[in-house]
Amino acid sequence: MERVDAKTTGAVPVRRRSNALLDFLSGFQSIFAGMAVTFRNLVGREKITVQYPYERLPVSPRYRGLFYLPFDDEADRLKCVGCTLCAQACPTNVITMTKLGAGKHAGVSEFNMDLGRCMFCNLCIEACPFEAIYMGPAFELASFDRNASVFRIQDLAQGGAWAVEHNRRTIEAALAEEAARKSGRPEAGHAIEKVEK
Amino acid sequence: MQITTTEISSPGMTVNMGPQHPSTHGVLRLVVQLDGEVVVNCRPMIGYLHRGLEKMMEARRYVQNVPFTDRLDYLSSLNCNLAISQAIERIGGLEVPERAQYIRVLLCELNRLASHLVFLGTFATDVGATTVFLYAFRERELILDLLEAMTGARLTYNWIRPGGVAADLPEGFADRTRAFLKTFLPALNDNDRLLTRNRVFRARCEGIGVIPREMAIAYGASGPVARGSGLDFDIRKREPYDVYDRLEFDVPVFPEGDCMARYRVRIEEMRQSVRIIEQCLRDMPDGEVSTKLPKIFKPPAGEAYSRTESPRGELSFFMVSDGGQNPLRVHVRAPSFVHLSLLPELLKGVKVADVIAILGSLDTVLGEVDR
Amino acid sequence: MSVATTPMGVSKAYKAGQLLAGLAIVAIILILSIVVAHLPWGWAQPIVSFIGERPLLNAFVKAFIVANFVAVHVLFLIWWERKFAGWLQARLGPMHTGWKGLAQTVADAVKLLLKEDIVPAKADYPLFALAPYLAFIPTLMTFMVLPFSLTWVGCDYPLGALYALAVSTIAALGILAAGWGGNNKYALLGGMRAVAQLISYEIPMVVVVLTVVCMVNTMSLTQIVTRQEGLWNIVRYPILIPAFLIYLVCSMAEVNRAPFDLPEAESELVSGFHTEYSGMRFAFFFLAEFANNFFTAGFAVILFFGGWLGPVLPGPVWFTLKALIYITIMMWIRWTLPRLRIDQMMGFCWKLLVPASLAVLCVAALWAVSLP
Numbered sequence: 001m002e003r004v005d006a007k008t009t010g011a012v013p014v015r016r017r018s019n020a021l022l023d024f025l026s027g028f029q030s031i032f033a034g035m036a037v038t039f040r041n042l043v044g045r046e047k048i049t050v051q052y053p054y055e056r057l058p059v060s061p062r063y064r065g066l067f068y069l070p071f072d073d074e075a076d077r078l079k080c081v082g083c084t085l086c087a088q089a090c091p092t093n094v095i096t097m098t099k100l101g102a103g104k105h106a107g108v109s110e111f112n113m114d115l116g117r118c119m120f121c122n123l124c125i126e127a128c129p130f131e132a133i134y135m136g137p138a139f140e141l142a143s144f145d146r147n148a149s150v151f152r153i154q155d156l157a158q159g160g161a162w163a164v165e166h167n168r169r170t171i172e173a174a175l176a177e178e179a180a181r182k183s184g185r186p187e188a189g190h191a192i193e194k195v196e197k
Numbered sequence: 198m199q200i201t202t203t204e205i206s207s208p209g210m211t212v213n214m215g216p217q218h219p220s221t222h223g224v225l226r227l228v229v230q231l232d233g234e235v236v237v238n239c240r241p242m243i244g245y246l247h248r249g250l251e252k253m254m255e256a257r258r259y260v261q262n263v264p265f266t267d268r269l270d271y272l273s274s275l276n277c278n279l280a281i282s283q284a285i286e287r288i289g290g291l292e293v294p295e296r297a298q299y300i301r302v303l304l305c306e307l308n309r310l311a312s313h314l315v316f317l318g319t320f321a322t323d324v325g326a327t328t329v330f331l332y333a334f335r336e337r338e339l340i341l342d343l344l345e346a347m348t349g350a351r352l353t354y355n356w357i358r359p360g361g362v363a364a365d366l367p368e369g370f371a372d373r374t375r376a377f378l379k380t381f382l383p384a385l386n387d388n389d390r391l392l393t394r395n396r397v398f399r400a401r402c403e404g405i406g407v408i409p410r411e412m413a414i415a416y417g418a419s420g421p422v423a424r425g426s427g428l429d430f431d432i433r434k435r436e437p438y439d440v441y442d443r444l445e446f447d448v449p450v451f452p453e454g455d456c457m458a459r460y461r462v463r464i465e466e467m468r469q470s471v472r473i474i475e476q477c478l479r480d481m482p483d484g485e486v487s488t489k490l491p492k493i494f495k496p497p498a499g500e501a502y503s504r505t506e507s508p509r510g511e512l513s514f515f516m517v518s519d520g521g522q523n524p525l526r527v528h529v530r531a532p533s534f535v536h537l538s539l540l541p542e543l544l545k546g547v548k549v550a551d552v553i554a555i556l557g558s559l560d561t562v563l564g565e566v567d568r
Numbered sequence: 569m570s571v572a573t574t575p576m577g578v579s580k581a582y583k584a585g586q587l588l589a590g591l592a593i594v595a596i597i598l599i600l601s602i603v604v605a606h607l608p609w610g611w612a613q614p615i616v617s618f619i620g621e622r623p624l625l626n627a628f629v630k631a632f633i634v635a636n637f638v639a640v641h642v643l644f645l646i647w648w649e650r651k652f653a654g655w656l657q658a659r660l661g662p663m664h665t666g667w668k669g670l671a672q673t674v675a676d677a678v679k680l681l682l683k684e685d686i687v688p689a690k691a692d693y694p695l696f697a698l699a700p701y702l703a704f705i706p707t708l709m710t711f712m713v714l715p716f717s718l719t720w721v722g723c724d725y726p727l728g729a730l731y732a733l734a735v736s737t738i739a740a741l742g743i744l745a746a747g748w749g750g751n752n753k754y755a756l757l758g759g760m761r762a763v764a765q766l767i768s769y770e771i772p773m774v775v776v777v778l779t780v781v782c783m784v785n786t787m788s789l790t791q792i793v794t795r796q797e798g799l800w801n802i803v804r805y806p807i808l809i810p811a812f813l814i815y816l817v818c819s820m821a822e823v824n825r826a827p828f829d830l831p832e833a834e835s836e837l838v839s840g841f842h843t844e845y846s847g848m849r850f851a852f853f854f855l856a857e858f859a860n861n862f863f864t865a866g867f868a869v870i871l872f873f874g875g876w877l878g879p880v881l882p883g884p885v886w887f888t889l890k891a892l893i894y895i896t897i898m899m900w901i902r903w904t905l906p907r908l909r910i911d912q913m914m915g916f917c918w919k920l921l922v923p924a925s926l927a928v929l930c931v932a933a934l935w936a937v938s939l940p
Contacts, residue, residue, distance in 0.1 A: 024920075027396030034391045034904045038328055038656045041387075046583070048335055049660040060342075062367065064349035091261035121264035121355045126363065135349065210753055234910070325826055325907030331657035391904065397827050398906045549757075550830065550909040 059137045064120045066138035067113060067151070070131070071158040077170040078157055079132035082108040089127035092117045105174035107167055111156060115141065116149035209237055214552070216245045222319060222556065223563025225537070229544070229552065236552060239544040241537050246567035254527040259285050259359060259494055262527065267353035269529060270565040273312040275304045275344075276507040277565070278357035281527075283438060283503035284514040285359035289496035296484040297361030298439040303477040304347070304356065306470040307374075310381075311340045312508035313463045313470075316560045320460060321392060323557035324401045329388055336384050339377050346370060359494075361487030371478045378471050385467055393461065402457040406543055406555035409454055417535045420510025421466065422559060425459035427452035432506040444476050456558035463560070466508075495522055509533050509560060531565035598881055605882035630722045634711045641888075642858040646673045648892070649858075649899055656903045683847035688751050691844065696749030700845070700852035703742030707859045709735045714866045715790045717876045717883030728789035729777055732867060733770070736822070739856065740766040743831075743841050746853070750844030759841035761910050762824065762831030768917045769821035769828075775925035776815045779932040780808065780871045793875030800874040807935055811928045812872050814921055819864035820898055821917070823857055827905040828913055861898070865891040 050057055059065065072079050082099035083106075094117045098110035125135055143149070154161040214227040224245035230238040250269065254262040266281045267274040279301055286293060293301075314337040321329035341351045346367055348356040356363045392398045408418065413426040423430050431448040433441040449465035451458035498520040504513045510532025517526040536559045544552055619626050647662065647670055654661025662669025687696060710732045712722035725731055740763045747759015781787055783805050784795050792801075802808045821828040831840050842853045869875060869890040876883030908916065 030394045030396050031901075031905065034395050035900060037387050037391045038900065038904045041328075041332070041658050042656050045658050047655065047660050048338075048658050049654075049663075051660070051663055060346040060349065060367075062347070062349035063345060089261070091257050091264055119264050119267075119353070119355075120350065121267075121353070122349065122363065123261065123264065123355075212753060321906065325829070326905060328657050328903045331659060335658060392906075395905065397908055400912050401906055401909060548909060548911065 059139070063137045064122055064135040066136055066141060067156055068134055068136045069111065069153070069157045070134060071163045075170065076166050077107060078163060078167040079130050080108050080111065081106045081130055081132065085127045085129065086124035086133055089123045091121065091123065092119060094118045095124060100168065100171050101175045105171055105178060107171040108153065109168060111153040113151045113156060114149060115151055222561055225561070225563055227552070231549065234548050236544045236547050236549065239541050241540050243537065243563070243566050246563045248568065250568045251527050251529065255523055255525065258522045259496070259524060260490065262524070263358055264353070264355045267355055268564055269531065269568060270507060270509060270512065270533070270562045271352060272315050272562055273308045273508045274353050275308040275357055276505060276512060278355060279305055280503055280505040280507070280512045280514045282357050282359045283505065284501045284516040285496070287501035287503060288499055288516055288518045289359065289494065291360050291488055291490070293361050294485040294488065296482055297486045299477050299481040300362050300366065300486060301357055302439050302441065302444070303474055304344070304362070306473045306477070307340055307344060309470050309508045310467055311337050313467050316463055317388060320557040323553045324398060326392065326398065329391055332384065332388055336381055343370070343374055343377060346373065358487065360490050361485070363487070365486045374474065374478060378474060382468070382471060385464070389464060393464070399457065401554055402460060403455055405456045405551045406547065406558060407454045408539065408543060412542070413454070416539050418510070418539065419532050419535070420506065420508070421459050421462040422510060422536050424448065424450045425462045426454035432504050432511055436504055438505065444473050446473050456554050459558045493522065495520060507532065509562060509565070510536065529565065529568055531568065533561035533563070534566045537561055537566055598885065601882055601885045602880065631712065634722050635708055638708060638711055638859050641862055642855050643673045645858045645862060645895065652896060652899050653903050656900065677851060680847050680851040685849070686846050688844050690751045692749045692751065695745040699742050699746035699749055700849045701742070702745055703739050704852050704856040704859070706735045706738040707856050707863060710863050711859070713789055714863065715793060715870065715875065716887050718790060718794070720884055721790060724788065724790050726788045729781060729787045729792070733774055733777060736860070736863065737767070737770055739860065746845065747841040752844050755841050755843045758831045758843070762841050765821055765828060765831060765910070765913060768914055769818045772814050772917065772921040772925040773818035773822065775929050776811045776818070777871065779811045779929045782929070782932050782936050783808070789870050793870055793877060796874045796877060800872065802872040805932070805935070807928060807932045808872060810924070811932070812868070814925050814928065815868055815871070817921065819868060820901065821913070822864055823860045825898055826902040827907045829907055830910050830913065861895055862891060865894040865898070868894055
């Protein structure tokens with residue numbers, strides 16, 4: 001590293017004209033050195049092409065790909081409670097949702113993400129206090145249909161439409177039970193629907 | 198060698214190096230007036246990538262603005278995140294824990310490596326050696342894999358936030374990085390051998406696009422453009438931020454001011470970045486990786502100006518707060534924008550083939566020029 | 569060795585298998601050529617003499633064969649260029665179309681054929697239409713004197729070397745016509761640069777060829793090769809080593825290869841003389857360039873490396889093999905070096921190559937005179 005002092009004028013550098021023959025020969029030598037590098041890469045180096053789509057590289061565990069809403073198996077519902085913190089955190093208004101119920105047994109009946117607007121910036125994941133939204137490894141989201149960039153709850157939920165249905169039933173059942181308890185009347189013979197998996 | 202072109206009496210030709218061009222490094226339009234093979238006048242026209250980022254930032258909260266900075270200088274987005282985070286921290290009086298500072302420096306230097314590798318590849322392609330492009334991007338791919346393991350993204354990371362970083366290093370990151378650094382230096386030496394002493398490359402770069410020292414100072418050049426003209430100016434040494442004052446590294450300065458000097462500055466900077474990364478991995482303490490921001494973050498009214506050394510030069514954010522949740526004004530002082538202003542004077546009297554080489558050696562990114 | 573590792577990590581056995589497969593294919597082709605050469609071809613003799621007695625038919629048949637060879641060879645050469653470039657750059661090159669990408673050139677040719685034929689509105693149509701042919705036909709004509717073996721030659725012209733050099737220069741006209749005909753500033757600049765480059769680098773090339781002719785006392789290409797029986801020219805007359813190096817550089821300049829590819833460089837201001845061409849017209853320029861590649865390689869092989877001479881394998885196979893090796897070296901240089909600026913290129917030619925070639929000629933002439 002050459003440090004320079006304040007006297008540098010930055011004028012056009014002096015050409016190396018000391019010995020034209022040496023200059024010429026060193027030029028040749030540099031060219032051969034370069035060719036040696038490419039030769040080493042030709043024979044000594046594994047080719048780095050990954051022939052997509054026949055071969056795919058694995059993504060890291062933290063990869064920020066397509067979102068998914070995790071499903072809580074024990075509670076038989078999606079973890080999302082519809083608090084809209086993620087929608088508020090998003091810089092580009094990607095998330096819209098319709099809340100289902102209120103209070104302790106809240107959830108979402110609709111959860112839309114317009115990925116055409118999404119920057120995949122991770123702010124919504126960090127905003128969620130219930131670990132109810134994650135980014136997964138799916139990155140092949142290209143489509144011929146413009147509307148395919150809008151992902152609805154059944155596209156995002158872990159378990160798809162089945163999970164959405166279970167989510168809805170569990171929440172509505174819980175809400176109904178709570179309403180019944182609050183109003184004081186035991187619902188005769190009206191047991192909570194336990195759906196078999 | 199001086200070529201004296203006889204004056205063929207033909208009107209000058211105005212040629213448009215349009216916004217779409219293999220070599221303008223983004224959507225830059227250069228309207229060039231030629232006299233035969235020599236450039237008489239050049240007007241850079243920018244704005245093709247203007248997205249109104251500064252205005253958009255006024256309508257969003259502070260933390261929401263950080264992902265936008267990724268899109269400024271998208272080749273070194275962590276540095277942009279750092280710049281805005283510093284501005285926000287200065288306005289809001291936030292402290293950054295020490296581990297977070299080390300992680301920030303680590304990430305920024307990794308990103309510097311990636312950005313300079315892009316420069317290496319594209320500059321070599323501009324002067325005709327396409328093979329180096331592939332080699333450089335191969336190394337860059339390994340860096341991007343590292344950063345993907347850390348942040349989850351490969352180009353726009355959004356990982357350096359006001360108060361620290363978004364999350365801690367993943368398992369095995371230090372070992373992976375060390376393993377990468379071991380393979381990186383020999384690869385860099387290979388690229389050096391392919392280019393730096395190559396007679397043809399030297400003929401294309403030496404003495405081309407000389408920015409005299411006074412001109413560099415007058416136009417506000419910074420980063421490798423300034424250091425390639427003999428200005429010993431690196432913000433990491435002059436106004437150190439994060440833990441740069443504790444790290445040992447040299448700042449390469451070359452006095453010639455031509456394309457070769459700027460190229461060599463960046464190559465040497467890559468070697469210094471490797472040193473910095475090794476030191477960070479070695480010295481990183483345990484601890485918090487971020488100060489917790491309040492849920493509703495309303496910094497006191499005031500102004501802040503943060504200066505950082507991005508791979509392109511001095512990237513600075515000027516932020517004005519009026520006490521609300523959104524900033525009142527954000528202004529980005531982008532180094533590429535300043536360097537583009539050098540072009541008209543720099544390109545006078547230069548041959549057509551050198552226009553590309555000079556533009557490539559300035560290493561502009563139109564994302565931060567146009568915002 | 570700075571050998572980087574890949575995340576995929578194919579096994580060593582797989583790599584070895586691939587290499588063996590490639591070598592096996594080459595070996596099979598060579599063995600097949602030997603077998604075919606030794607088959608009884610006597611039954612074809614009447615046909616050959618029938619054609620041979622009729623000069624017009626003879627010329628037509630030979631030209632037909634040569635043109636076909638050029639077309640097929642260009643197909644292979646383009647594939648080889650892309651594969652070799654890929655391997656140099658640590659990647660694979662075409663893999664998808666056909667086995668290992670062999671059908672890639674065919675796919676490209678079909679694509680080019682299907683493209684719309686765009687002629688710029690204000691183009692000089694006669695020149696615009698003529699230019700591809702002006703560039704391609706001279707190259708084809710030079711192939712007529714290129715001997716693949718003692719009998720496999722289009723026309724064994726006694727002044728073959730002179731003819732080849734003279735005719736190959738006409739391609740420069742085609743390039744100039746292309747640059748002018750498109751009514752495009754970029755193309756014009758590119759065309760003028762290309763012509764300047766071509767005719768400048770002709771001079772050291774001609775002088776070098778003259779040197780060889782001096783040493784072997786004949787201009788007929790077949791004679792030049794037959795006189796190398798036993799020892800290649802470049803070994804027999806060591807003065808030809810610098811001559812060969814000069815020829816190497818000139819041939820790279822003649823075919824517009826890096827480091828001399830400024831006229832057709834993509835990343836420069838002008839995209840070259842064939843900017844305005846699309847579809848099949850562009851394909852002709854491409855064809856012409858690669859055909860010229862093979863021609864200069866073949867010419868070098870004849871002048872310096874013993875043409876078709878070699879053990880075991882039949883003559884044409886040796887010739888093609890040597891020419892391919894020469895072309896591979898040209899590709900290797902191409903993908904290593906950056907490109908020269910036009911004034912540097914011209915300076916290199918006039919200030920270095922021309923004096924050097926003249927010096928080589930002088931020394932060779934003295935040598936030739938002093939030989940018994």
